[in-house]
Amino acid sequence: MPRAFAVKRPGSELGEDDVMAYAAGVAAPYGKVRQVRFVEAVPRSALGGIFRRELRGADG
Known part of the structure; x- marks a missing residue:
């Protein structure tokens, strides 16, 4: 199941529905995001x- 991980900026009112609506406009139908998880930071090497x-x- 396609899932998005996002980091919110301080004071942002961005919600899961906003992220899913944006992704639906740029992704193919089979890659449509169905879950959004907000994280503190994206872990990088x-x-x-x-x-x-x-x-x-x-994610748990």
């Missing part, structure tokens, strides 16, 4: 790659 395993673990 020293070279800038994203640690996807840590994101999956943050």
Whole structure:
């Protein structure tokens, strides 16, 4: 199931529905985001790659 992880800026009122609506406009129908999780920060390696395993673990 396609899932998005996002970091909110301080004071932002961005919601899950807003993220899903944006993604629906830019993604193919089979890649439509169905879940959104807001995280404090995206875990990255020293070279800038994203640690996807840590994101999956943050999901629960």
